Amino acid sequence: MTDDGNKTAGQATQKQDWHAVNHEDLERRLSTGSAGLAETEAARRLAEYGFNRLAPPKRQGPLLRFVLQFHNILLYVMLGAALITALLGHWVDTAVLFGAVLINAIIGFIQEGKAEAALDSIRSLLSAHATVLRDGVRREIDAAELVPGDIVLLASGDRVPADLRLIEVKDLKVEEATLTGESMPASKTTDAVDLDASLGDRHGMAYSGTLVVYGQARGIVVATAGDTELGRINQMLSSIRNLSTPLLRQVDRFGRMLALVILAFCALTFLLGTGLRGLPAADMFMMVVALAASAIPEGLPALMTVTLALGVQRMARRNAIIRRLPAVETLGSVTVICSDKTGTLTRNEMTVQRVVCADQIFDVDGVGYAPQGNVSIAESVVDPAQYSVLNLAVRAGVLCNDGRLRQIDGQWHIEGDPTEGALLALGGKLGLTQDESNAAWPRQDSIPFESEHRFMATLHKDTEAQPWIFVKGAPERILDMCSQQLGHEGNQPLDADYWRRMATDIAARGWRLLAFACKQDAPSGKGLDFTDVESGYSMLALVGIIDPPREEAIQAVAECHRAGIQVKMITGDHAETAKAIGALLDIGVGKPAITGAELALMDDAALRRIVMEVDIFARASPEQKLRLVQALQEDGQVVAMTGDGVNDAPALKRADVGVAMGLKGTEVAKEASDMVLADDNFATIASAVREGRAVYDNLKKFILFMLPTNGGESLIVLTAILFGLTLPLTPVQVLWINMVTAGALGLALAFEPAERGIMQRRPRPPGEALLSGFFVWRVCLISVLMATGALGLFLWELEHGASLETARTMAVNAVVAAEMFYLINSRYILGSVLNREGLLGNRYVLLAIAACACLQVIYTYLPVMHDIFGSVGLTPEQWLKVLGAGLLVFVGAELEKRLIRNTRFASAAQR
Structure with a gap:
């Protein structure tokens, strides 16, 4: 063979038009014949093209991957809190904070390692052996030694070892669902088809990684390794980077903003205390450090982890297996679900x-x-x-x-x-x-x-x-x-x-x-x-x-529509079949269906214009599924994508939430996904969305509980400094309040069940800030009420002759009592808790309050606590005053919620 002939064959293998080539042109372009390649020529081509293996992706070393897990604003804030507590000598708090940082990093490291397993799963699909004709002799060789131009013999039960153009077939049926999404085995012929035929309509081709279920055939290898359809999917997977979830993006912005606010507030407090009131710089520094330590939301990562973990457990009971923890919350913010048809929306039973x-x-x-x-x-x-x-x-x-x-x-x-x-x-x-x-x-x-x-x-x-x-x-x-x-x-x-x-x-x-x-x-x-x-x-x-739709899928699609979530069907099946099923499911009714051939003619701008207007996409290739997900994300949508085959893996990895099928899904799809449906049922996705929304609600409730707590303490100190009053709280007392209440009480909100009507809301805007105008108002109101009650009680006791220690003990207990009452308020963001369910419906809230009350009794009466915190015992009358200060916050919060419910801002606040 001449060098020019070799070059021509090499160039030909890069083309994607083999399905449209007749036998004569095929043999001419690949310089092969009915007896197959000579051994010497096969060896030469092996040196030219390389082994028929998928190259492993470039990976970061384990040490670098682990170090990069710490590159997170929330972890920076926690490390800052740990450093401050270390400066104060609170070594237990320091150890807890450093432990939480380390656990978060380890979890991220493990999850990232699992994501890389998707690529390993694709490589495992390649056949280990192949039967070929070389020099006219039938031989079995290692499939890695196949080269373009080899003639491969296929029989029932074989896994196709490379992309083949079929030249002889007898009753050949190939299971191609992993590549095309077609539920039925594809009958194969030797005929050429149109150049623009979709992957599922290329009847003269057999693709690497698919399975022969019936019959026999001969085919010429036209592509190996990375040039195969399987290799192209592997390359797409390698090039897709994991996206951050909406919650993590929100928490990142929230952490940055909060860090700036804390630093600015601490600087202002220090300057006012030393410059305006002439307080000792050393005392003010300790107070500022204590306020900073209390303001840093070190309980937020723990709350996030617990809340997400509880969501994982609840979803598992509903047959949704979560592989990546943040996916729990991301489900709650989904605006579009792109679903496969066969087996997910339908029963996969003809x-x-x-x-x-x-x-x-x-x-x-x-x-x-x-x-x-x-x-x-x-x-x-x-x-x-x-x-x-x-x-x-x-x-x-x-x-x-x-x-x-x-x-x-x-x-x-x-x-x-x-x-x-x-x-x-x-x-x-x-x-x-x-x-x-x-x-x-x-x-x-x-x-x-x-x-x-x-x-x-x-x-x-x-x-x-x-x-x-x-x-x-x-x-x-x-x-x-x-x-x-x-x-x-x-x-x-x-x-x-x-x-x-x-x-x-x-x-x-x-x-x-x-x-x-x-x-x-x-x-x-x-x-x-x-x-x-x-x-x-x-x-x-x-x-x-x-293949009829599942009854529960019909109900789930309707529930998603009521929740403001668009459902789109992306299937490898024919457009007519997809439209028929769509009509039964109320998907794409009165709208056109777009085929893969039509998508191929659209540029990215055209696709972005139509992607939200069309709900059914048929005969879609892996690249087209990926393009659809990207177009939706560029439109600002949060996308959940379902799939089961290798062809779905790139889109699953790119989607905000990739959902793989547990029963009929390939390992490739599962490894590329964030969630696996144990029952392959679309209705399970709707249940998971409900749980995801509940998780996000609980995170918002925790933040609405935590920030006024910190704000109230800071406002008490700042007010005392501005008006030249004796400080109602000492630095060590501020840290006690923060240690006892911020984490212990707030964690109880992770166990809150979903509120009624949660699936009647519209999805929250993807770019919505964690702190809305309503949140800022609520934080300011509760902070003022908490500071008013505690500071007012402190001044009242001093005015009536109580000692400074007694007044401060009552102020500390007033802040804690206010937080315990406000914890009950926080169970519902807008709804009233003045009913049996609201007051008693979460036993973890009641247990947290009981535990906190016991700690305050210890703080108030135990002699060793008197030595550490400067506390003293209180009389029953003084305890009644403390409860009154706490009730001020409870009543104020309920009145505010009632006012909000009766205004036009209620829906915006609920989001």
Whole structure:
């Protein structure tokens, strides 16, 4: 072979047009022949192209990956808090803070390592061995040694070892769902197809990583390693970086803003105290440090972790397995769900919906493979036993059938082709079981289905030993074999126009079509051959089959629509089938469906213009699924993407929440995802969205509880400094309040159940700040009420002759009491808690309050606490005053919520 010829072959392997190339051009471009490559040429090409393996991605070392986990503003704030507590000598607090930082970093390190496993899973799909022709001799070699131009032999059960252009096929069916999303095995031919044909329509190709389920074939290797469709997906996965979640982005902005506010407030307090009031700089420095330590939300990471972990547990009980913790909250902010069709929105169980005979049209209810359901005409249930043609047609479907329907642990399962399973289930609904039918009408011979002749035929003897030949197949092919049709009155002349109209009507509904015919005749020889089945048949029926939507998916889609979430169907199936299912699910009704071929003609700007207007995308390739997700994200949407195949992995990884199928999903899809559905059910996603919204609500409640607590303490100190008053709180007392209340009380809010009506809200805007105007108002109001109660009580006691220690002890207890009462207020952001559920509905809140009250009793009466914090015992009358200060906050918060509920700002505040 010349160098120019080598160069031409090398360039050709990079092209993606092999499906449109005929055999002669194929062999010329790859410089190969019917005997395959010579060993010397194969070795030369192996040196040129490299091994048929997917290259591992470049990865950061484990040490660098671990160090980068600390690059987070929230962790910086926590490290700052740890440093301050260390300066104050609070070594226990310092150890706790450093421990929390370390745990967060370890969790992030582990999760990042799991994400990289998606790429390893793709490489595991490659076949280990391949059968090739070299020098005209059949050999089995390591699949890694395949090169472009090799001739590969395929048989049932083989995994395709490289991308092949098929040159010989015999009854070949290939399971391509992992690449195309098509639920049925693809029948293969050697024919070239249009250049712009979608991946699922390239019938002359067999792709690396797919599985041969039936038949045999020969094909020429046209692409190996990274040039295969599988390799291109691997490259896409490698190039996609994980996006930050909305919550983490919000917390990052919140942490930066809070850090600036804390520093500014501390500087102002120090300057006012030393410059305006002349307080000792050392004392003011300690006070400023104490205020800073109390203001830093060190309880937020713990609360986030606990809240998200509880969400994970609740979702697991609903069959949603969370792989990345932040995905729990991200689900709550989803604005668009892009869902696969087969098995997620539908049952992945083919079901006969209609049987069209010459005289009647029968509708069949019941779904799945369970042989249970009624037969009706014009919505009136009928006795199928009264219709002989219907029974003969259904018998034909049961007898001309190689599938098996079995009941295992109460569930019906199909062994074989799903379409044949649907026919067996139909037979069961009419009382024609497979075993009984085969016993009564034993099979004598058969002609299996082949894509070239598009039908299957079987020879039987009935109960009177009379021969019958049944055929089933493509309607146009069966019609060509028929000269008459069987009606209620017996055989009639064939009305071909009637059958074509009925076939068009069924196809327009997106249903799969099969036709049945029969003749009562014996074969010319000992067994069936094609001369026996070419003509002379009576048309029996047309059957419409569909994979029906799940009932719970219909309800879940409606719930998502009520929640303001758009649901889009992105499927590898045909547009007509997708639209038919979409109509039943209320997805894309009255809107066009866009195919992958149409998407390929759109640039990114055009795609962004239409992506929110179209809800059904059919025959979509992996690149197109990824483009759709990116276009939605560029439009400002938070996207959840479902999928099960290798072709879905890039889009799953890019989506804000990737959702893989647990039952039929590939390991590649699972490793690229954030969540796995244990039941492959779309309704589980809707439940997870509800839990995600509840998680975000609880995080907001914690922040609304935490900030006024810190704000109240700071306002007490700042007010005292401004007005030249004795400080109501010492630095060590500020730290005590923060230690006892901020974490212990606030964590109880992580256990809050979802509020009523949570799925009737619109999704929160993706760019919404964690602190809205309403939040700022609430923080300021509660801070003022808390400071008023504690400072007022402190001044009152001093005015009436109490000691400074007593007044400060009452101020500390007043702040803590106010926080305990406000914890109850915080259970509902806007709703009133003045009911049994509001006051007693969360036992963790009650336990937290009881524990906090016990700690305050210890603080007040234990002698060692007197020495450390300067506290003293209080009288019952003084405790009543403390409770009064706490009730001031409770009553004020409830009045404010009632006012907000009655204004036009309520909906905005609820978000």
